[in-house]
Amino acid sequence: MQQRKIHNTAVSLTGLGFGASVIGNLYRVTPADDATAAVDAAWQAGIRYFDTAPHYGLGLSERRLGAALRGRPREEYVISSKVGRLLVPNEEPRGVDTEGFVVRDDLRRQWDFSRDGVLRSIEHTLERTGLDRIDVVYLHDPDDHWRQAAEEAMPALAELRDQGVIGAIGAGMNQSAMLARFLRETAADIVMLAGRYTLLDQSALDDVLPAARELGKSVVAVGVFNSGLLSRDRPAEGMRYDYQDAPPELVDRARAIADVCEAYGTTLPAAAIAFPDTHPSIINVTLGMRTAEQVVRNVKLKDQRVPDGLWQDLLAQGLIRSDVLAGHGGGRDAQCL
Numbered sequence: 001m002q003q004r005k006i007h008n009t010a011v012s013l014t015g016l017g018f019g020a021s022v023i024g025n026l027y028r029v030t031p032a033d034d035a036t037a038a039v040d041a042a043w044q045a046g047i048r049y050f051d052t053a054p055h056y057g058l059g060l061s062e063r064r065l066g067a068a069l070r071g072r073p074r075e076e077y078v079i080s081s082k083v084g085r086l087l088v089p090n091e092e093p094r095g096v097d098t099e100g101f102v103v104r105d106d107l108r109r110q111w112d113f114s115r116d117g118v119l120r121s122i123e124h125t126l127e128r129t130g131l132d133r134i135d136v137v138y139l140h141d142p143d144d145h146w147r148q149a150a151e152e153a154m155p156a157l158a159e160l161r162d163q164g165v166i167g168a169i170g171a172g173m174n175q176s177a178m179l180a181r182f183l184r185e186t187a188a189d190i191v192m193l194a195g196r197y198t199l200l201d202q203s204a205l206d207d208v209l210p211a212a213r214e215l216g217k218s219v220v221a222v223g224v225f226n227s228g229l230l231s232r233d234r235p236a237e238g239m240r241y242d243y244q245d246a247p248p249e250l251v252d253r254a255r256a257i258a259d260v261c262e263a264y265g266t267t268l269p270a271a272a273i274a275f276p277d278t279h280p281s282i283i284n285v286t287l288g289m290r291t292a293e294q295v296v297r298n299v300k301l302k303d304q305r306v307p308d309g310l311w312q313d314l315l316a317q318g319l320i321r322s323d324v325l326a327g328h329g330g331g332r333d334a335q336c337l
Contacts, residue, residue: 024057
């Protein structure tokens with residue numbers, strides 16, 4: 001699988017990444033054997049970038065991912081995790097986590113973007129994964145913590161990067177405006193952009209993507225299905241968009257895009273995965289993968305050819321913004337339409 005380098009670092013990511021939130025029991029239980037089989041299938045398919053976080057299943061995702069990767073050649077893969085939510089003992093457990101993961105709540109999350117919090121979080125991640133290092137570290141959802149994240153957490157990560165302890169540093173968020181600030185005002189190499197450069201939402205063109213291109217920095221795209229609405233060939237009522245029921249007008253727009261995809265001999269989910277490649281600063285798309293079957297499906301979708309003419313047609317019909325860059329799969333040399 002093709003690899004692309006995080007600009008100005010020695011770290012390279014495969015074009016498709018394995019998102020490990022779901023093997024942390026996101027929304028429902030994932031049996032341990034299914035989680036291991038999913039990582040095994042990803043490896044067999046050539047995926048070598050794996051993303052996790054303490055937040056995912058109160059550490060379950062990190063433990064499962066580390067166990068599944070243990071024994072594989074360490075120099076052959078890249079693993080990223082996140083800081084900002086320390087896991088601490090829960091003084092008032094209710095039995096089950098209340099933040100979307102079906103796990104016991106013996107631990108709770110504690111926001112902490114201090115230097116000490118960053119160092120402790122990385123140490124705990126290494127303990128949970130059993131790995132010798134984390135290649136990429138993101139600040140996780142620092143929306144309400146800009147000052148501490150920018151003035152304490154990011155300098156701490158930059159010091160570790162400059163010492164060679166970490167290969168690359170950045171931030172991951174569901175918004176794009178603050179990610180642009182991280183690229184412009186801090187030492188971040190890369191950002192993880194969730195849901196803001198998709199077939200239904202290109203708002204990242206207003207801030208973070210121009211910043212990345214101007215500064216020669218990199219972007220990982222996640223949430224490319226916008227919580228599900230773009231995940232099926234034919235969108236239907238009742239599907240989710242950004243974690244909520246999709247508004248009828250967005251369902252109609254997704255169906256219109258699906259019609260164009262069908263006319264070009266491809267599918268809506270394949271186009272959703274391919275779309276981020278139309279921007280030269282996006283070097284990877286990472287998808288949540290719960291089972292081996294999901295891995296196989298996602299790899300097939302990633303490999304499906306999406307003609308460049310599709311983007312032109314979507315633009316002509318007003319279904320995507322006029323400033324979307326042309327070129328697919330490699331639109332590294334893409335030009336504005």
